Amino acid sequence: MKKLLNLLLINILIFAPALEANALDKKAADEEKAREVEKALFMAAGAQNRVLRIGLVDCIAYALKNNSEILIKRIEPKLKQDDVRIAEADFEPTFNAEYTIHDKNEVSSNVLQGAGVYNSQDTRLNADVSGKLVTGTEYKMEFLNQRYKSDSVYQVYNPYYTAEPKITITQPLFKGFGILVNKADITVAQNNRLQSDASFKDTVMDTISKSKTAYYNYIYYLEAYAIARLSLERAQNLLEINKARYQKGLISSVDLLETEAAAAQREKAVIAAETLMKKAEDDLKLITNLVDDPEVWNAKVELIDQPEFKVEEVDLLRSLQDAFQYRPDYYSAKIDLKNRDIKIAAAKNAALPTVDLTGSFGLNGLGEDYQNALEKVNSDYTDWSVGVKFSVPWGSGDRAKYDQKKLEKAQALLSFKRLEQNIILEVRDKVRLVKAREQHVDVAKLSKQKETENYEAQKERYAAGQVSTHDMLDYQDKLAQSELDYVNALIEYNIALINLDKSQGLTLVKNDIKLEE
Structure with a gap:
C-alpha cells in the first residue's frame, strides 16, 4: 500500500506541471482564436461598401453606449454607496457568544x-x-x-x-457626544456619493457635447468638400469655354494657361478637402465608439440632420442663474464645503476631554x-x-488637527470663490459668443447672397467680353469662400450653443436625457 501511494505521489509530481502547462496552452490558444475571429470580422467588414445613416440623436446614443469614461464613472457612485454602508455599520449591533x-x-x-x-x-x-447609538x-x-x-x-x-x-x-x-459628531462619517460618505453622481453627470455632459461638436464638424468638412468640388466644376466649365474661345482666337494662350492652372489648383483643393473630410469622419466614429464595432467601423457615414439657424434668446443673468443651479462642478464644490464643516466639528470634538x-x-x-x-x-x-x-489627552495633536481642518476650509473657500468667478467669466464669454455667432450667420448669409448675384452678373459680362479670365476666376474664388463662410458660420453658431449649454449645466436638459439613479 505504501509503495502504491509513493508511486501515485511521483506521478502527480511529474504530470501535474505538464497538465497545468497544457491548460495554459489551451487557454492561450482559445484567446488567440478569439482574436483571429474578431480580426476576420473587422477585415470582412472593411471589404464591404456599407453606408451608415445616422442623425444627431443617434450620434449621442452611440457615444453614451460604450464610452469607457462613462463606464468607469458609473461604477464610482456604487463604490461610494458601499462607503455609506460601511460607515453605517458602526451603529449596527453586534452579537457575541462565549x-x-x-x-x-x-x-x-x-x-x-x-x-x-x-x-x-x-x-x-x-x-x-x-x-x-447615534448620540454616542x-x-x-x-x-x-x-x-x-x-x-x-x-x-x-x-x-x-x-x-x-x-x-x-x-x-x-464631551468627547464623542452628539449626533453630528457620531454620524460625521456617514454624512461625509453620503455627500461623497452625491459628489460622485455629480462627477458622473459632468462626464456624460462632456461626452454629449463632444459628440455633437464632432457631428457638426463632420458636417462642415462634408460641405467644404462639396464646395471644393463645385469650385472645381466652375473652373472646368470656364476652361471648356476658354478652350473654345482660344480656338476662335478670342483669348490669348495666357488666359487659357491661367484657367488650366486654376483648375489644377482647385483639383488639389478637392483632394485636401476630401482628406480633412475623412479625418472628421474618423473623429466622429471615435467619439461615438463606432470604430470598435466590427460591423460598421469602415462604413461610410451619412448624416441625416443638417445644421439649422434657430435663433435662441440668451440672457446673461438667466444663464448665470442656471449655471449656479445646474452645473455639477459647482454643486460638488458646495458639498465639499459641507464636508469640511463636518470635519471641523468632528476635529473640535476630538480635542475635548473624555468625560x-x-x-x-x-x-x-x-x-x-x-x-x-x-x-x-x-x-x-x-x-x-x-x-x-x-x-485628558497629554499633548496638542488633536488641537493641531482641529487647526488643520480650519485652514483646509479656508483654502476650500478661496477655491470656491475662484470657481464662482470662473463660472461668471465663462458663462459671460459663452453668451457673448452666441450673440456674435448669430450676427456672423446673418452677415455670412447676406455675403453669400450678394456674391452669388455678383457671380451670375459677371458671367454675363464675361460672355460679352467685358471681364477678363483672371477676374472671373477671382469671382469664383470669392463665391466659393462666401459659401464656405456661411457653412462655417452655421456650424460655429450651433457649436456655440452646445458650449453655452455645457457652461450652464443644461446639456442633459436640452437633449432630453435623464440619468438612471
Missing part, C-alpha cells in the same frame, strides 16, 4: 478546602448584544451563565449555577442547578453600579 471550560488543579492553601490537591471546574456560557451612547446587554464545582467543603452548593442578565450603558458628555457616565444594572440568581438559578433571578438579587470616567 463558551469556556476551565479545570484547575493546585496545592491547597487552606486545610478547610478538604484535600491536599485542590480541584475546581468552572464552565461559563455568556452571550451579549452590544452597539452604539454605548450599550451592552449581557446574559451571563456559570457552573462552578470545587473540592471546597464550605461551598453551599457544589456544583453551583449562576444566571445574570445585565445591561451596561456608557454615555459620553463618560457609566452605569450597569443586573439581576443575579444562584442555585444548585441551572433551573433553580433562573428562578432566583428577581429584584431581590440586584447588581448595579454607576461611575464617571475622565481623561
